[in-house]
Amino acid sequence: MASVKTAFAKAVRLAGLEEGASPHVLRHTAATWRMQQGVNLWEAAGYLGMTPEMLQKVYGHHHPDFQNEAAGAFKNRRWKPQSLVKSLAKPRRAEADA
Template identity: 55%
Template sequence: MPLPDRLLVHMRRWYDKKIIANHFVEWQGAGVKSVKNGFARAVEVAKLDLSDGNVTPHTLRHTAATWLMQLGTDPWEAAGYLGMSVKVLIDT
């Protein structure tokens, strides 16, 4: 998956400083297998309302897609970054 240059710079720094070892997302040195617990905690800290079930990690994907389109990102690049087809990106 292509990474934005700014993120890659940070990841290299984190690796050099031994903040991360083998995985982009780690907890106590092991790769995180699921984002559910961390996401639930973030939602709790942000005091978001979960009663309607609309706050999910997938929501972030839609947010990223919206921001990429608002910034004028080429749809082909945005779709590749988000792991979807251009048709799905445009239709959704």
């Protein structure tokens, strides 16, 4: 291999990838796929050569557990929200009695 650039271009061509594929794009794709598959942050970060903090900051929203706790809070609520539309459309008692 005389040139990394030439070798990568040939690998892209042989793999049938789009011409614009770059190591940078492939790294983003690999990180996104690892998060979508629910791979442990520590393991995925080691595989990608970045810190778990950076992986979570940039790609964490792709993880299946992203915002589970926040979403679960709605399932377990004890109060029933009032509809703002209904409360605005509903006449007040004082106005109805007048």
